[in-house]
Amino acid sequence: MTETLFSHAVERFDAESASIHNLFGGQRRVAPGRGGDSLWEHKLLEAQRFMWDIRHNRRPINHFAEAMGTSDFPLLFADSLDRQLYGAYEATQPTWMNYARAATVNDFREVKRFATSGIRGRLEKVGELSEFKRRGQTEKQYEYRVDRYEAGFAQSWESMVNDDLGAFLRLPQDLADSARDSEEAFVTELYCDTNGPHAVHYSSGNGNLLSGNPPLSRDALQAAITQLMKRKDERNNPIVVKGVRLVVGTGLALVAQEIINTTEYRVVDGNGNVRIIKGNGVAANLGVDVNYWIDAVATGANADTSWWVFADPNGTRPALEFGRLRGYEAPALFEKIPDARRLGGGEEPFSFDTASAEKKIRHVMGGTFVDEKMTVASNGTGA
Template identity: 70%
Template sequence: MTATLFESAVNRIDANAFEIQETFGGLRRVSPGSQRRSPQYMARLLEVEQFMDEIRTGRRHVNHFSEAMSTSDFPLMFADSLDRQLYAAYEGITPVWQNYARAATVNSFLTVKRFATSGIRGRLKKVNELAEFERRSQSEKVYEYGVDKYEAGFALSWEAMINDDLDAFVRLPQDLAQSATDSEDAFVTELFCDNSGPHASHYTVDNNNILTGNPPLSRDSLQAGITLLMKRKDERGNPIAIRGVRLVVGTGLLLTAQEIIDTSEYHVVDGTGNVRVIRGNGVAAGLTIDHNNWIDSIATTANADTSWWLFAAPSGVRPALEFGRLRGYEAPALFEKVPDTRRIGGGEEPYSFDTEASEKKIKHVYGGTFVDERMTIASNGSGS
């Protein structure tokens, strides 16, 4: 039975246009005398009429209705499910760049300069009687970077807002805010990571900040990296104080790094076969792990799963990295286009007069640079 036949049948019943027995099964007309002589037929006829009346008035249960007619008879009525729900958004990534990069504030879009001086500090030299003392000169180095404006937004039509019975668009501003957080973390990651792992412009043999042989992450290689970082000296050979070390890894090394830190006892066999028990792991003191999710996206080679970095805590005098935001816009700013639609008689609507779209956007201003290569150590973990 088609939907057209069903609707036609109901309309004809309402209008009392014909006898109901002609509606179902092509029953032939019978004389009143014959009907009186067939009480079973009259009972069935009354049952059908009652069934149709209950369907029309909504008193018949839906499962009875489905038995009479399948959903294929009503492709429009049953096309959309009545059980609909909106999945929650993916959980945003917690930024970690503040743990190994210094945050700064700049005053404008002009290039900012950061100066580093050295040369005066050093051990005093013995001066003989009437001899000249050492006159030291100061050297300086400048670091420059500028901030840029980054934006994103969306526009929703009036019809889309009306049809949003699941409140799917309510969370869109929150998604924009998370986009700003993601952009910061990805930007800082690109300062020290390229598609092959440790950024080739900053991690070099000449800078003495790439471990020899690019060893995989292990207790021994981690110990070697921390030792090299702790032994850093300035231009005059003065030791540099390292207050804390951050181990930065991608997802591929997270469990390995955690296992090294959590190990509480090592058994070491020396050359004579004696077993030496080491309490503690020897590297956990002053070391913290930072899981950087963006390494997996920025390093596009196999090194993404094997590269690891060590950073001196940015609380020191000179950090490895600096990330700056524009003064007055330190936090991302959300904007909404001023509506230009007003009903006659009063009342504004938050939509464009021409397109009936509602527009929102987010703006964030930031920049940064690599500062001091001595404040970091890295290995791509390839073993070569």
């Protein structure tokens, strides 16, 4: 034992330099306790028994060794043996293909899309020996180009060796998810700006900003769908809309689902009569898309209140077009070719100079807003 009363006692016994009274703290004799012994006499007897056990090998070795705790081994217990790696956040589910038309372009040069009014329209009555009226048509042009987008990472040989949790094995999947997120974010920025519906494309002049910017409700949604389905072309011909998509951010996700899932409405007229309406009146050919990137784009205001209605993009003319490069429609993953080889054979997947490995992803995409008539929106503020 280290620095204990008994070790001092052994040393002093050997040196014969202490009295019994001073050896045990100089305690005064106290009233007799159990058995008639005083406190210091108890300690003296205990010390005598301890010394007797030592001389006759009756004391085990652990009585002379100090107990070892975790603090005595800062290196051995520096790291936990029970470690777990949490997964990365899940990527958002893309929604853009439900309300934007997917296209393929041939190269990086600017592509042009043309829209004409056509000569469709009601026939006109022509009098005897009179000539019919010749019809003309107007045209409109849309342009955009695709660009190359990339991201990647470099990893050292040492980090690969130390990766006992497999933290780096999912990095290529992260790159693939990044491409999917980039598509969704790109299309979102075509119709959404920092304050909700994109101010360049949604306005009362374009006839696609719902009057009064009402919050999302069954009545407001019905008004938006009605406005969309009443569209007319340049010759006042009705535009056929066969399907509608409601697009909202996360702030309106539950509201949108409640509207769609409602199976019964009860209306009370002025006379107090209750009329039960089966169905919600808006669910036919209507789908809901929750776009998480609206919250990231509309950072200024109205992210939680803005909502959009789009006509089916597979119709005659879409509201949005998103294009990819021909032959590279899907994102492509790349790995840098290693330039190191062991003597005797065998390639190393690392750089000869820096002992690092590099990977990247490439995606080529672009797009544009096409037709303001094929969408209606509200910022939901009621202003």
